[in-house]
Amino acid sequence: MKLHIQNNFTAELPADPSEINTPRQVEQACFSYVVPKQPSNPSLIHASAEVANLLGLSEEDTLSADFLNTFSGNTVYPGTKPYALSYAGHQFGNWAGQLGDGRAINLTEVNHANKSYTLQLKGAGPTPYSRTADGFAVLRSSIREYLCAEAMHYLGIPTTRSLSLMLSGDQVLRDVLYNGNPAYEKGAIVCRVAPSFIRFGSFELFSSRKDLVNLKLLADFTIKHHFPQIIEEGIKKYLAFFQEVTNTTLKMIVEWQRVGFVHGVMNTDNMSIHGITIDYGPYGWLEDYNSNWTPNTTDREHKRYRFGNQPEIALWNLYQLANALYPLIEDAKPLEAILDAFSADYEKEYLNMMQNKLGFQIKREHDIVLIQSLTQLLERVETDMTIFFRNLSNVTKADNGSTAFNTIKDAFYNEKDLDETILKNWHDWLENYSIRINEEIRSDSERKNKMNKVNPKYVLRNYMAQLCIDDADKGDFSLLNELFEMLKNPYSEQPNLQKWFAKRPDWARDKVGCSMLSCSS
Known part of the structure; x- marks a missing residue:
């Protein structure tokens, strides 16, 4: 495994003169040198071959002992000196003062194909910015981060990338909902990739x-x-x-x-x-x-x-x-x-x-009225956003309000919630939508194709991530692999994965990890 190392950040910006790894205020420095804590028994769960290629690594490299040791924090890659960034911030609107990388350690910068990337481990141990935390991360939050960053990339949304997800072999104590009920969870480490991790x-x-x-x-x-x-x-x-x-x-x-x-x-x-x-x-x-x-x-x-x-x-x-x-x-x-x-x-x-999203190639000033009335309607009763917009592409120019309604009605969580007034509002809106798409030059199939490129069929719903976490906690990573591959093509039909094009199940409505999450990792 060979990385083309560059250390611009640490070479050109001031370092913390102290290398004592205890929580403290760090003055006049952009970063502090810190070594990841060696995990007791690291193992690779998953690695992104595409992200590895961005860094000049092959898929075979991701299976090597060097890869495992470097991206679990077990060893320091030759020619590098890991560090944690110093920064401050406003949290929930309030000035919080110095914060910094409390559970993230930057391994190095690499250059490949004339592009520069910073590699960062999340969950590899404490830093001078850890405050009262331990600097580690758990499998639960690490799976969510690993999958989501890649899902966002394939959706076409600017994001950090995920290179690898590993188990540390250690147990980490966490209070999931901050309610005084801590429990031990499996420790994990994600390698995140970005141009840099410089923040506001x-x-x-x-x-x-x-x-x-x-x-x-x-x-x-x-x-x-x-x-x-x-x-x-x-x-x-x-x-x-x-x-x-x-x-x-x-x-x-x-x-x-x-x-x-x-x-x-x-x-x-x-x-x-x-x-x-x-x-x-x-x-x-x-x-x-x-x-x-x-x-x-x-x-x-x-x-x-x-x-x-x-x-x-x-x-x-x-x-x-x-x-x-x-x-x-x-x-x-x-x-x-x-x-x-x-x-x-x-x-x-x-x-x-x-x-x-609505399939309008010809842009009209009055479209804003149609859009505002739609977003108001969507909030009247529970309507699945992803399913609604995906199914809307199946409405044709020949449809009236009633036939168009049958095309999108699967998006409603409970059709019985639609009283006569709301039903009429939907029929009226869909009638207006049908009139509007008849102003378009494109055929129904052309419009559907364009809409399906901006309205994803598959997103990483919280209940999906939680099912994956539940399986992974038992040592079964097959669902993680399935979701990872599915989320690489979020705009494709993928008929063999149709079961994931579904509304949130009732059991997930109020389940921890599906409807409620904390910052605990």
């Missing part, structure tokens, strides 16, 4: 401490290595950087809303400067279309990170990044101009995304 909170840390020297060092490094398209100098360089981060963050959120993904914990330390989805904790996909739904038990009362609020939270987080970068710019007006444009730009991108 990386800049917030130095700005909050008025450490302008390191704030500028980090910004210059980030632009040099990750935003080479920025050619401006001085203040304009940092404004261009902020504009790029704003643009990619906006596009990421639009993609989340397209498939009904809810991150669950959009703290500023969980926001990537690359506009990619990172830190898969208490996430979930909408089952029934509910703009107020959040999968995070910690957020149950205020629902700050609910599905419908994700665009507003993204903007709020960008305000915090703007505040952090302000000392490099010292002019609020251009930052405010970028932030002020966010909402209008988002509405434009959202409208375009929804028009694509």
Whole structure:
């Protein structure tokens, strides 16, 4: 197994002078060197051949002893020196101060095919940023992270990638719902891959401490290595950087809303400067279309990170990044101009995304009325978002409201909930939809084909992940393999896997891990 190592981050940015691995405040440093804790009996559960290829590794490499030892944290790869990032952040809207990689350890940067990647182990032991935690992760959360990152990639959503999932052979104590009932679970380690793991909170840390020297060092490094398209100098360089981060963050959120993904914990330390989805904790996909739904038990009362609020939270987080970068710019007006444009730009991108979901090639101004009335209708009674939009592609130009209704009615969790008024509203909406698609030049089959490329048939529903976790806990990884392969083709029919194109079963409605999740890992 051969990796082409580069260590730009550790070579060019300041390190913590102390290598004592105890929780503490780390000043004037971007990272701390730390060695993963050796697992007692590591074993490979799964590895992504595609991600391995991105790094210049073969599928055979993933089965080697070197792969097992390197990506379980058992040995340190030659020429590397693992480290944990230092950053701060706002958590649930409140300033939390220094946070950092509490259960993540960056192994190294690698270069392959003129692209750079950072390899990071999640769950490989404590770091100086672990605070009161142990730095480990459990099989339950590791399976969810491993599968979800790859599922998001194949859905076409910017994300970290998953290279490997391993058992550590150790037991880890966790209180799943933070209710005073801890229990031992199997320990596991995921190797995550991204251009970098630099976050909004990386800049917030130095700005909050008025450490302008390191704030500028980090910004210059980030632009040099990750935003080479920025050619401006001085203040304009940092404004261009902020504009790029704003643009990619906006596009990421639009993609989340397209498939009904809810991150669950959009703290500023969980926001990537690359506009990619990172830190898969208490996430979930909408089952029934509910703009107020959040999968995070910690957020149950205020629902700050609910599905419908994700665009507003993204903007709020960008305000915090703007505040952090302000000392490099010292002019609020251009930052405010970028932030002020966010909402209008988002509405434009959202409208375009929804028009694509509905199969509209010709874009009409009044489409927004049809879309707004649809999202209101979807919330009236429990309606499965994924099934509704997928089945809507089967509605034809010749259908009236009644025949179109029969095409989509499987999306309702309980058809008896549809009273006469709601039924009439659905028939009216579908009648209007039929009129609208008759304005399209494309044939029914052409429109269906286009719709099925943006409306997935298969997403990683929480109950599916939980079934996989239950089996894996017994040592059976066949369902994990099945789901991994299925999620690589989420827009394909895959008739042999039709059983997964189904509404959430009743048993999963209130089951821990299916409807309720915590940040516990």
